[in-house]
Amino acid sequence: xxxxxxxxxxxxxxxxxxxxxxxxxxxxxxxxxxxxxxKKGVVIGVSGGIDSAVALTLCVQELGKENVYGLLLPxxxxxxxxxxxxxxICENLGVSYEEVPISPILxxxxxxxxxxxxxxxxxxxxxxTIYKTSLVLPDFLNQGLxxxxxxxxxxxxxTVGKYRLKANDxxxxxxxxxxxxxxxxxxxxxxxxxxxxxVCGTTNKTELVLxxxxxxxDGGVDLEPLADCYKVQIYALxxxxxxxxxxxxxxxxxxxWSHYTTDxxxxxxxxIQIMDQILYAQExxxxxxxxxxxxGLSRETIEKTQKHINRVRDTTEYVRATPPICYIxx
Amino acid sequence: xxxxKNDIVDYLKANSFMDNNSSLKDNDSLTQNGIIDxxxxxxxxxxxxxxxxxxxxxxMLTPENFDSLQGITNMITKLAK
Numbered sequence: 001x002x003x004x005x006x007x008x009x010x011x012x013x014x015x016x017x018x019x020x021x022x023x024x025x026x027x028x029x030x031x032x033x034x035x036x037x038x039k040k041g042v043v044i045g046v047s048g049g050i051d052s053a054v055a056l057t058l059c060v061q062e063l064g065k066e067n068v069y070g071l072l073l074p075x076x077x078x079x080x081x082x083x084x085x086x087x088x089i090c091e092n093l094g095v096s097y098e099e100v101p102i103s104p105i106l107x108x109x110x111x112x113x114x115x116x117x118x119x120x121x122x123x124x125x126x127x128x129t130i131y132k133t134s135l136v137l138p139d140f141l142n143q144g145l146x147x148x149x150x151x152x153x154x155x156x157x158x159t160v161g162k163y164r165l166k167a168n169d170x171x172x173x174x175x176x177x178x179x180x181x182x183x184x185x186x187x188x189x190x191x192x193x194x195x196x197x198x199v200c201g202t203t204n205k206t207e208l209v210l211x212x213x214x215x216x217x218d219g220g221v222d223l224e225p226l227a228d229c230y231k232v233q234i235y236a237l238x239x240x241x242x243x244x245x246x247x248x249x250x251x252x253x254x255x256x257w258s259h260y261t262t263d264x265x266x267x268x269x270x271x272i273q274i275m276d277q278i279l280y281a282q283e284x285x286x287x288x289x290x291x292x293x294x295x296g297l298s299r300e301t302i303e304k305t306q307k308h309i310n311r312v313r314d315t316t317e318y319v320r321a322t323p324p325i326c327y328i329x330x
Numbered sequence: 331x332x333x334x335k336n337d338i339v340d341y342l343k344a345n346s347f348m349d350n351n352s353s354l355k356d357n358d359s360l361t362q363n364g365i366i367d368x369x370x371x372x373x374x375x376x377x378x379x380x381x382x383x384x385x386x387x388x389x390m391l392t393p394e395n396f397d398s399l400q401g402i403t404n405m406i407t408k409l410a411k
Contacts, residue, residue, distance in 0.1 A: 138388060138391070143389070144392060144393070145388065145389070145391050145392060146371060146391045146392065146393060146396060147368050147371070148371075148372065148375070148388075148391050149372075150388075162388075164375075164388075165372075166372070166376050167369060167372035167373040167375070167376050168376075170369075170372060171369065311361060311368070312368075314367070315367045315368050315369075
């Protein structure tokens with residue numbers, strides 16, 4: 001990128017540009033990868049969110065609806081809309097799909113009970129018949145607070161309590177929650193191998209850079225067509241591909257807590273448009289003045305946010321890493 | 331104050347990625363020097379709360395209060411009063 005081009009750039013416009021070309025590139029990628037793996041089609045976990053909707057639509061456009069299989073993989077704490085929106089998009093695209101609840105797997109491993117025990121020891125007044133729960137981090141842009149996780153108790157849609165998690169409880173909770181995505185991975189491979197299909201992932205670039213996926217969970221797939229597209233580009237792709245407006249408007253979420261917790265509340269800690277512009281600016285080493293103009297943030301806030309993102313990137317290196325191999329003849 | 335600093339350094343030597351033989355200046359960054367990561371930070375908070383019998387209010391969970399020996403010591407001194 002030339003210096004003059006960098007200086008006059010509006011980052012969001014840049015991110016939202018060339019979406020048609022990107023869609024074509026992604027379709028070619030899907031076809032090449034599936035062919036390269038000598039597979040007959042793809043299995044996709046359809047969550048009712050924008051990422052899986054875009055991946056599913058691209059796969060159907062490129063491979064044909066008869067070579068794509070959708071899996072709805074709900075569990076006890078999933079929002080009911082996840083299932084209905086997931087089924088709707090499969091039906092609209094004419095894709096065969098099946099619902100395979102993963103709650104029995106989670107119950108057999110005692111995941112819900114263990115999670116409840118952690119919540120109970122963190123939040124003394126917790127009663128599952130009264131409260132819903134979510135895991136949140138404090139807002140970053142306005143408060144600049146550290147990445148300290150809190151359990152939030154919600155009653156009738158209102159937050160009634162917030163408790164800081166102890167380190168060992170947080171680690172245990174992350175392990176328990178990860179079983180949800182890892183169970184989905186098991187089911188997807190069970191179907192993919194039966195059908196001689198590949199498993200298509202739905203992780204986007206924002207999630208990849210921030211380590212916002214579960215290693216060998218939603219990160220355990222055969223191809224990742226969206227992993228070089230920032231989340232705002234996924235929305236632009238969704239619009240281009242005529243994805244259902246309800247899916248586009250739905251706040252993104254991992255959907256693993258009884259109270260629907262958005263990615264902004266737990267991962268990004270700032271609006272996605274800001275996060276993606278800063279990530280893009282880091283990727284292309286854009287000058288601060290361009291970021292200031294594009295985001296409307298002060299220089300100080302941008303620098304603070306960049307530091308925060310670098311910390312997240314560093315601490316999630318392990319999540320992105322493939323198992324290192326010790327090459328004995330080198 | 332010196333006692334608090336010594337306690338924190340002892341804790342970090344035993345529980346973080348800090349080398350036993352290395353020294354830590356009052357204003358050295360714990361994160362930038364790779365001494366603690368986000369989980370290490372949560373563990374350090376738990377240690378501080380238990381050791382000094384204090385609760386850290388959310389608005390004090392800032393990088394300034396946790397990223398250096400001096401910041402941590404100032405915060406504990408303020409809360410333990």
